[in-house]
Amino acid sequence: MTTTQVEPTAMLADLQASKPDRVTIVLLSGDMDKAMAAFIIATGAAAMGMHVTMFFTFWGLNVIRKPGATSAAKDVLRKAFGWLNKGGADGLPLSKFNFGGMGTTMMKKVMRDHHMPDVPELIETAQDLGVNMIACTTTLGLLGISKETLIDGVDQLAGVSTYLAEARQGSVNLFI
């Protein structure tokens, strides 16, 4: 029998070695406005030199899914669910006044006209600034989302312990 050493996804030693201000954000929502708030805080904190980790769970996973990605689930229920639950940062609905997408389209136009970055641009900036992005394994499985259908740069999968290990060292913990 051979045993392979697996590197832990979250380097706890690294976490303890440096002690900058830590921010953890749990994004549960897949709404555009809430995702924007999460990423504005994340990018702002990173620009202030803080160490930022974002955890994506449930509908928040839609924000970090590649557009058009289909469900990897084999069973009928989750397959049907995957068909209904569309991902992609550019296709997120507003939590209010979505009006079947019309409200969101109008909001996006207003944002563009005022030089406001949209969610895909905010994600790019966050990655640029070194924001850590971690996807929740449990809900990935539940929603039938495979790791390969997540956007590039989100390669860390973890659970509640990783979140808590980071959050307990943080001074700012947000649940959005």
Add this chain to the structure above:
Amino acid sequence: MIESDVTLDTLGYFCPMPIILTSKKIKELTTGQVLEVLSDDEGIKKDMPAWCQTTGHEMVGLEEEVQPQKVYKAYVKKAR
């Protein structure tokens, strides 16, 4: 009138862009140089001092121009 070495124009951009652009630009300066940040977002009045306090850079001053359009000029001295 505050002297500056480099100017960063963030006119037309809303939070968090002025701060993000500032944090990127400051890396191009050498220690002791002063960065002038132009912004028409009123939030900069509080955000730039807060950013300086957290990052350790020195807030040298803030000017407000009203004519011909409202422009805030924030001056940040690179500390390290």
